[in-house]
Amino acid sequence: MTTLEHRARPLDVSAAEQDYAAALERDAAALRRIVDLTQRVDSNHPLFLEVAERLDTLSERLENPVDTVTETVRNPGWRHDPVSGVENAIALPLVLEFEDDRTVRAEFEFGLPYQGPNAFVHGGISAMVLDHVLSAAVPPGDVPVVTAQLTIRYHRPVPLFVPVTMVARETDRDGRKVWATGELAVDGKVAVSAEGLFIEKKLKSAQ
Amino acid sequence: MTTLEHRARPLDVSAAEQDYAAALERDAAALRRIVDLTQRVDSNHPLFLEVAERLDTLSERLENPVDTVTETVRNPGWRHDPVSGVENAIALPLVLEFEDDRTVRAEFEFGLPYQGPNAFVHGGISAMVLDHVLSAAVPPGDVPVVTAQLTIRYHRPVPLFVPVTMVARETDRDGRKVWATGELAVDGKVAVSAEGLFIEKKLKSAQ
Numbered sequence: 001m002t003t004l005e006h007r008a009r010p011l012d013v014s015a016a017e018q019d020y021a022a023a024l025e026r027d028a029a030a031l032r033r034i035v036d037l038t039q040r041v042d043s044n045h046p047l048f049l050e051v052a053e054r055l056d057t058l059s060e061r062l063e064n065p066v067d068t069v070t071e072t073v074r075n076p077g078w079r080h081d082p083v084s085g086v087e088n089a090i091a092l093p094l095v096l097e098f099e100d101d102r103t104v105r106a107e108f109e110f111g112l113p114y115q116g117p118n119a120f121v122h123g124g125i126s127a128m129v130l131d132h133v134l135s136a137a138v139p140p141g142d143v144p145v146v147t148a149q150l151t152i153r154y155h156r157p158v159p160l161f162v163p164v165t166m167v168a169r170e171t172d173r174d175g176r177k178v179w180a181t182g183e184l185a186v187d188g189k190v191a192v193s194a195e196g197l198f199i200e201k202k203l204k205s206a207q
Numbered sequence: 208m209t210t211l212e213h214r215a216r217p218l219d220v221s222a223a224e225q226d227y228a229a230a231l232e233r234d235a236a237a238l239r240r241i242v243d244l245t246q247r248v249d250s251n252h253p254l255f256l257e258v259a260e261r262l263d264t265l266s267e268r269l270e271n272p273v274d275t276v277t278e279t280v281r282n283p284g285w286r287h288d289p290v291s292g293v294e295n296a297i298a299l300p301l302v303l304e305f306e307d308d309r310t311v312r313a314e315f316e317f318g319l320p321y322q323g324p325n326a327f328v329h330g331g332i333s334a335m336v337l338d339h340v341l342s343a344a345v346p347p348g349d350v351p352v353v354t355a356q357l358t359i360r361y362h363r364p365v366p367l368f369v370p371v372t373m374v375a376r377e378t379d380r381d382g383r384k385v386w387a388t389g390e391l392a393v394d395g396k397v398a399v400s401a402e403g404l405f406i407e408k409k410l411k412s413a414q
Contacts, residue, residue, distance in 0.1 A: 153356050
């Protein structure tokens with residue numbers, strides 16, 4: 001199996017830019033840890049009253065040079081998207097492994113930031129992750145592929161803090177249409193399943 | 208229109224606990240700002256090389272007392288869920304407004320942490336938010352209501368940094384089944400639509 005990093009084009013950047021990418025990855029991991037900690041505290045903790053102040057001081061130093069950026073283009077999307085992105089503190093991050101060209105798998109656990117009902121994963125988070133993994137199972141050819149429709153079925157709630165397995169595979173192609181299915185399973189039982197229809201975008205003819 | 212805070216039970220806690228909830232809300236807002244900033248920087252910034260270290264120092268001070276917590280129960284779910292939760296840095300946070308008991312609306316913008324394709328929202332994020340808003344349009348009666356199935360249709364990509372309107376409403380009830388639909392629209396045009404089936408949980412008979 002290969003990870004998405006191997007499947008995606010390698011980072012073709014200078015050594016300085018690679019250092020920078022590594023720093024962003026460390027920053028995101030450190031942020032993710034604090035995001036998680038702020039969910040885990042269940043009793044008054046005096047430090048919490050000063051956390052915002054410390055974070056704001058850091059923000060103010062970062063704020064100035066970046067106020068006009070409206071898209072992140074510095075690295076490939078899989079470095080910063082909200083599901084797999086190691087540079088994004090919102091992302092789990094999910095590590096995708098490819099069993100073959102059209103079957104993808106991920107194993108992970110959900111922590112408290114992803115909680116909906118007490119002790120269980122928010123249903124929208126399961127939908128988000130399934131969209132991402134199904135899309136990854138549909139390899140782009142000469143033209144980009146976009147999601148047209150996604151159906152999610154909830155069979156049983158997904159607990160936090162247990163190993164979760166997710167598998168998705170491309171199931172069919174017909175012209176520009178591609179279908180994929182996938183499941184999120186806990187302890188060998190399917191908890192959430194998904195079916196997706198993807199469309200190859202039309203290439204605009206050169207005029 | 209009333210917001211979800213008005214619809215949900217008010218925070219029935221002591222003044223000290225209310226101060227604490229307010230501090231958590233400020234912390235999450237400060238974290239959200241840094242999560243966003245780390246996505247917006249598009250050139251080398253020397254501070255980034257020390258951000259992780261500063262955050263880790265903060266984490267280490269917070270880490271000790273909280274390592275065994277496995278669910279967030281201190282406040283109602285809408286305070287800390289990953290979509291509407293003002294105490295959760297992952298959440299937008301989305302503010303829900305109720306037009307009536309079974310119609311809910313939200314207006315907001317997506318920033319860089321929610322990016323999928325360059326300059327557009329990740330499809331899984333749209334699915335996550337629609338799941339949340341549709342669920343909110345289905346008011347629980349005497350028994351809890353859970354999502355059984357959700358279908359998302361993607362009509363056009365959703366740009367970052369533009370006003371987005373989301374509306375959802377309950378459409379039908381039949382026994383324990385409840386249906387709802389909703390749309391995410393940009394500039395008056397539907398970009399993503401959703402249809403959900405929800406089930407009222409059976410009450411276990413007392414034995």
